[in-house]
Amino acid sequence: MQLQLSPEMQAFREEMRTFFTTQVPQEIRDKVAARRHASKDDFVTTQQILNAAGLAVPHWPVEYGGRDWTPLQRHIWREEMQLAHVPEPLAFNTSMIGPVLAQFGNQEQKDRFLAKTANLDIWWCQGFSEPDAGSDLAGLRTTAVQDGDEWVVNGQKTWTTMGQYADWIFCLARTDPTAEKKQRGISMLVFPMDTPGVTLRPIELLDGGFEVNEVFFEDVRVPSENLIGEVNKGWDQAKFLLGNERVGIARVGGTKGMLALAKELARETTYNGRPLLEDARYSSRIAEIENELVALELTALRVVANSADGKPHPASSVLKLKGSVLQQEVTELIVDIAGPLSVASFAEEGSDVPDWARVSAPEYLNYRKVSIYGGSNEVQRVIISGTILGL
C-alpha cells in the first residue's frame, strides 16, 4: 500500500499538466472554463495539437498512434486534461470508431481511416440511437439492403451529437430482418455525411444550443467496402464500442474544476451581507459533494488498477452512475448560487448579469443528459444488479 504516486508517475503528471496548460491555446481553455461551448475549430485545433504530441489517442494500438500506457497513466492523462479545461479529443473518433476500426476493420480500412481519425481530419458522428431505439438499441429499424456492390440504407437516426460538423457517420443498420434474435442481423456501415439521400435536422435543446440532430437516410447508397467487420455481426462492434464509452465517464477532473468554480462564485456572491460560502447550508453542501467526489476518484483509481486487457471493470457502472449524479449536483449548486440572476439566460449586451450566472441554468438543464447517455443510470442499475449482484 502506498498513497503517493511513484516519482515516475509524479513526473508524468507534471509533464501532462505542463503540456495541457502551455500548449493548448488559453483562449480555448478559457471558453471551456467559462462553460461556453467550444466551436468546431476549437476541437480541431486542440486535437491536432494533442495528436502531434502523441496525446490524442494514447489508448489505441501502438502501430496506429497509441502509447502503450498503463491504465493509471491514461487516468492521469484524462484527469489533467479535464482539470486544465482542454476540450477532449472527439470521443466519436478516439473512443468509439477508432478502436472499432483497429479491432474489427480490415487493413485497407485501417490505412484509409485511422490516421485521419486520430488527427480529426475526418470528423465522425454516431448513428446508433433511433426514435424507437434508445436504451433498447437492438430495437433499431434502419435497414441496409444489398444491391450489387452497394448497400442501400433507409431509416432515421437521432441524438446524433455534433452531426452538423461531421464528415462521416458510423451507423448501425439492420441487414437481416429475418434473424431470430434482434441483436443478430445488424451491421456497421460508414459513409460520408454528404452522400446523396442523407439529410440532417438540428434539434434545439433546452439550453438554446444545437448539439444533437436527427439524421434521415433515403436510398443512401454505400459501397460494400464500407461495411466494418462481418455482415450481421455489428452488435459485437456496438457492444465493444459502448464498453469503451463508459471508460473515463466518471469525469472526476471536470467535476472538480466545476466545484472549484462553484466555491469561487459562492465566495463572490453575498447573502445578508456575508459570502454565500460562509453560509452553513452552502458550505456543507459543498463539503458533501466534495467528499463524494474524493470517494469517486479513489474508486476510479481502484477500478483502473484492477482493469485487465482493457476490458471495463464491472464497477465501472458505479463510476458512470455516481459520476453523472455528481456532475449534475454541481451544476445545480451553481444555479442556486446564481439565485435570482439564473433566469437571465439569454441576456445580451446591456445586461449587468454576469456571464457565469447566464449560463448556469442552461448548463444545469443540459447536464440532465449525463445520466441518460452512455447507458442511462437505470441501465447501469440493471448491469449492477444483474452482473455484479447476480439478481
Add this chain to the structure above:
Amino acid sequence: MDFTYDSEQNDLREAVAALLARAYGDSEVRRKVTKNDPGFDEKVWTQLAEMGLLGLPFAEEHGGMGAGPVEVAIVAEEIGRVLAPEPFIEAVVLAGGLVDAVGTDAQKGELLGALAGGTSVPAFAHAEIGARWTASASAVTATEAGGSWTLSGVKEPVPHGARADVLVVSAALPGGGTGLFVVNGDASGLNRTGYRNIDGTRSAKVRFEGTPATQLGTGGDQTDAIERALAVARIAYAHESVGAMDTALRTTTEYLKTRKQFGVTLNKFQALNFRAADMYVSLELARSIALWASVVQLSDGDVVTAADRARLLTSRTGRHIGKDAIQLHGGIGVTAEYKVGHYTARLTAIDHLLGDGDFAADRLAAKVGSYPTVDPLGAPYA
C-alpha cells in the same frame, strides 16, 4: 500509488476471517453471547490475543506485532463482517492507541503488554453527558495534592466501562486543558454501572469520587493526542462499517434471490433490484474512502481530516445500506431473531460513537473555502 493488499495482508485477513467465522459464523451465537455480560466472549478474546491481534499495532518491545494501520483495518473489517462483539477497536485501537501515543515506556510495557497478552482489557473513559464528540473533557476534573492525582466527576457512556480492567480517563486539568490518566479497575472511589447498548455491546456510567489516578505519560494538555486517537479510531470504525455493510448487502441479495412472493422470487421485481444496486454503489464508495484513510495514516498525512472524510461517507452510506437492508427484507428485518437487523443496529451505534456524518460534514465545511480542489494522493494527505 498502490491500493492492493500484499500476500501477508491477505494471509492475515484469511486467518482472522477463519477465527471469527468459527466463533460467529452462526449469528445465533452472537445473539446469545451478547445477552450476557460482558457482552463478548472471553474465550474469543483469548484467541484474538493468541493470534497476536490485541497487540497488532504496538511495538514488539511492548509485546506487540509492530503492524500498521492497514493490518488494523483488515481486522476491523472482518470484525464488522460477522459483527464480532469483542472490543477490538475500543480496547486496542482507542485505549491502547492512547497509551502507545502518550504513555511512558514503563506504562507502555505494562499496559500494552497486558492488553496484547489478553489478561487486561483497557477502555477509554471520555464521553460525558452534555458533550458531543469533543476532544476535551470538562465533567471529570483532575486534582493534584502532594504529587498525587485524584479524579472526580462522571463519564458516560463509556464503552465496555464496566468490564474494563483499567481505564484511560480524560479529565479537565486545574490549569486548563485536558489531561489523560490511568485508573485501575479496583481503585477506591470508582463506581461503575454497566448496561447493554442497542447493538448488544456494553457501556457504563463511571463515577469518580476522589479516585486515585496516574498521569498517562508526562502529563500536561493532551487534547491533540486525543483528537488524533479519535481520528484513528474513526478510521478503524469506517472499516468495521464497511465489513458490516458488505454482509448486510450480501444477506439482502441472498434474500431477494430466495424469498418468494406472488409466486416468484423477489429478484423478479426491478424496484427491489434497483435499490440493491444503489446499496452496492454506496458500499464501493465507502470501501474506497476507508481504505484511503488508512493509507493516509500509513503515510503520516493529515489523519484527522482523512478520518472526517471517512466518517462522513460511512455515516451516510451506513444509514443508506442499513435502512434499505431492513426494508428489502420486510418485517423479518425488524426482528432480533433474524440477523440483518443487527447489522443496522451496529451501524447505527458506530455512527454515533465518535461523531456522526453531520459532525464530520461541519468540520469539513469549515475548511472548504481554504483550497480549490482536493488531491487525495497529494498534500495534506500524502
